[in-house]
Amino acid sequence: MSNRPAVVMPGENLLPSDADVDALVRAEHGDPFAILGPHADGDGLVIRAYLPNALSVEVLDRSGANALGSMEQGQVPGFFVTRLLHPQPYLLRIRWAGGEQVTEDPYSFSPQLGEIDMHLFSEGNHREIGRVFGAQVVEVDGISGVRFAVWAPNARRVSVVGDFNGWDGRRHPMRLRFPSGVWELFIPRLQPGDAYKYEILGPQGVLPLKADPVALATEHPPGTASVVARPLDYPWRDADWLQRRKALQAYDAPMSIYELHAGSWQRADDDRLYDWHELAERLIPYVVEMGFTHIELMPIMEHPFGGSWGYQPLSQFAPSARYGTSHDFAAFVDACHQAGVGVILDWVPAHFPTDAHGLGDFDGTSLYEYDHPFEGFHQDWDTYIYNLGRTEVHGFMLASALHWLREFHVDALRVDAVASMLYRDYSRKDGEWIPNRHGGRENLEAIDFLRHLNDVVASETPGALVIAEESTAFPGVSKPTSEGGLGFSYKWNMGWMHDTLKYIQEDPVHRRYHHDKMTFGMIYAYSEHFVLPISHDEVVHGKGSLIDKMPGDRWQKFANLRAYLSFMWTHPGKKLLFMGSEFGQWREWNHDRELDWFLLEEPDHRGAQHLVRDLNRLYRTEPALHQLDSDPRGFQWLIGDDRGNSVLAWLRRDAEGRPLLVIGNFTPVVREGYRVGVPQEGRWQEIFNSDAACYGGSNVGNGGGILAEGTPAHGEQYSLQLTLPPLGVVILRPLG
Structure with a gap:
């Protein structure tokens, strides 16, 4: 018996309703799998495809060697239909104006995400979102391709768009997994490197194209598309470091942290940014020679605006394309570990930018952010505030943290802007904030998130740290959650920083009137586990560089700098120093320029650098300077x-x-x-x-x-x- 497809004639039951076809044409159909792809028809198989601008479509057997017949055009141009007398796997040979394409039918594949994935995601406990959602290179039924999954519960339709389909939202509408609100689609034969976004039809209409919230790679800014990443199969060689890490980061261990911005520490001669391999060749020997135990990178998650220094990221799972690929970043971390240097990443779960391609109004509703501007908009930074009380957002950010710690072997996360997360009235006037359910000012959802985060990190990535940049007197920031604390490993000591900097900026003749600024820190030194931070925040926005804060003539400025750093290194608490401060850079830090390394030709700058090097060596070799920091x-x-x-x-x-x-x-x-x-x-x-x-x-x-x-x-x-x-x-x- 022939298995040539039957000829489709108007009026036969192979055609869907005109309303269904019209919805496909207008890209408003919420269930494309109900119409497209293979559908059983008695003993046969009806196949339908909507391929706008296709000239013709032919059905081949799975081997591609044998033609099974041509598809006929249905109610509208681009809508094709046929019937096989016997169900069997098939390929589509599509003829476009620009050439021919042979591929499996995306609508011939069954649902891809398991019910456990859906359940864990919906309850906010999916710990491996970065391995499941977004664009995952997978093999289905022996067919290689990319599985896309995105959360957009209030969308009427979601499509994957990219160069592979002419950025046409009619070509690849996705399947909705009810009730989770997750949309998914497996597109065969896509490969790593393909750029894509999501076209979303929200309640009020089509939204600007959206980048993937769980993208593992992105275009280089100013490009805003997500990019299909090849699986991270980096051959790690840091097992010895990971085995020793818990002891190396314990409360009784020396921790001296060199904070830096990857794009402005050093640059190539043509002012090009170094990639991770070039940075590793130059930065790691310097850090080792200077005696620092750790580096802390200002956020390297992809962010649209370089002037945010990374503190307004939109891709919480993707290293910035400015410095290379995920594999490049993994190699950098591995090289640090092999050199005995820990890696801390700044991480931002407090807020995100309002760029149209980002998380804001993602499915036409306030999905990732609070709906009310008194809760969901940060006036200081013109950013949206994550609604961490929503289980899916809670789980999304939890998975982001684990992604960096597990996938990239990062040793610690420094959580930015914790104070803004803890209080609903942070930087708001009376009448411009909404109290919590008890009528108080604490953000109970964010507090619950931070506690959960710290408990999960402690249990799932042993030896890794979570450090709070927290500037208020909120109690128990670094106390275990079992004792009612937030559970952070360490807290930045912002009070110590402000007091001692104020003191050292005074003319020495007036310092007798500010003596308590240097002693007050010991009153509360054991109330938390502290890091003493002289960070980038102290050398920008008109505050002047660290050396420039010092009073007196040039000799006194350098003497004050040396004395202040020596005081810091001998005071209880772990140490953090921003790049350039170690050699007395005069100008404020500028993210668009490398540090003024030429200053090291001058003896006083070189002397300050040598002092920091020797302080680090003394700090690490003298147990008295670190062993009882918390005692x-x-x-x-x-x-x-x-x-x-x-x-x-x-x-x-x-x-x-x-x-x-x-x-x-x-x-x-x-x-x-x-x-x-x-x-x-x-x-x-x-x-x-x-x-x-x-x-x-x-x-x-x-x-x-x-x-x-x-x-x-x-x-x-x-x-x-x-x-x-x-x-x-x-x-x-x-x-x-």
């Missing part, structure tokens, strides 16, 4: 009240009680015979002096060491009579 036993004031001389002295101790003595003189006056009590007799060796000539100082000090006298002072049985260098910090260690 009051690790710190003891000796002199905290000498405001008249602007002198501070304290002991740092390790877990065995062994002390280091730190003395800071924050005036440009040499102080001879200054007595400081110490707990041990014998000789004390001067192991560090910020005024050393090798750092650009005046070389005032104590000849390498001094013998303790039996004269009690400051509650101790012994004391030292020291020479304190001007605007200098010295560290001494007992011998024996």
Whole structure:
């Protein structure tokens, strides 16, 4: 019996209703699989395809070697239909004006996402959204292609568009998975590198083309399309690092973080941005030589506007195309780990930009953001605020965090703008915010999200950290959730930063009136697990660079810088320093220019850099400077009240009680015979002096060491009579 298709005649039951066809033509049909593709017809098979602008369509067997017959045009141009007498797999040979295409029929494939995926997504607990949603390169029934899945519950129709279909939303409308609101479609023979977006018909009409919220790759800005990424099959070689990571990032470990912007640390001679491989070749040796334990990258998730520095990202799963591919970024992280350097990413779950191709009004409704502007719009940044109380959004952001930690082996996430997440009235006037269900100002949904995030990260990526940039007095930010805290590993100590910077900017003659700015931080030093941050925020927007904040002439500015950094490195808390501050860059940071590396030709800039290098080495090798960061036993004031001389002295101790003595003189006056009590007799060796000539100082000090006298002072049985260098910090260690 012949298996040639029957000839389609008007009026036969092979044709769908005119209303269905009209809906396809107008791209308004919400269930294309009900019309298109193969449908059983008695013993045979009806095949329908809507291919606008196609000249003709032929049905081939699955091998492509044998023609089964031509499809006939139905009610409208581009709508084709035929009937096979016997059901069998088939291909479509489509003739376009520009050539011929042979492909499987996308509408011949069954639903792709499992019910468990749908259930987990809907309840906000799908931990692997980045491996399931978006554009996934997969093989279905032996056919390679790309499976698309996107959440748009209020859309009337969603289509995948790209170069592969002429950006025509009529060509590839998707299947709705009810009740999850997820749309999916497998398009055979698509490949990595294909650009795409979603065309969405919302309740009020067709929306601007939308980028994929779960895109794993994107076009290079200013392009805004998502890109099909090849699966990340990077051959990791960092098993040793991951095994040791928990100990290396523990509360008793040294953590010295170099914060940087990947696009402006260094650039090529032609001002081109380095890619991840070029950065690895230059940045990692520098970080290792400088003694930093970690780097912290300002957000590298794809973002439309470079001037946002990444803090307004739209692709929470895609590394920016500015620096290369996902594989390139994985190789960068791997190289860092093999060099013994941890990688922290800034991550932004608080808000997102309003670009038309982004998450805002995604399906014609406020889907990712709160609907009311008093909740959903951030006035300071002109951004939308994530509605983390919606389970799908909660799960989306949770999966984003895990994506970076698991797929790219990132060691920590620094959560940006936590304060704006915690409070509904953040930066709002009275009458411009909506209270929570109890009438309070706390954002209960965001708080629940942060607690859940921290618990999930702790259980699913052991040894990884989550760090809060949080500027208020919200209690228990770094306390375990089991004790009522938010569960972060560390919190940025913004109060310490503001106080100490205010102090160091004062003319030394006035510092006696601000002495408490340097001591107040110890009042609450153990209320949280702290990172001491001198970040990019302190060297932009007219605030001046770190060196430029310092008072006095050029020599005093550098001496103040060295003294301040020495104070920071000897104070309890992990350290963070923004790039350029380590060598005293004069100008404010500009994201469009590389750092002023030429300054290192000058001795005082080079001296500041060497000081930071030596502070890092001392910090890492002296347990007293890091081991008891979270334990009051690790710190003891000796002199905290000498405001008249602007002198501070304290002991740092390790877990065995062994002390280091730190003395800071924050005036440009040499102080001879200054007595400081110490707990041990014998000789004390001067192991560090910020005024050393090798750092650009005046070389005032104590000849390498001094013998303790039996004269009690400051509650101790012994004391030292020291020479304190001007605007200098010295560290001494007992011998024996």
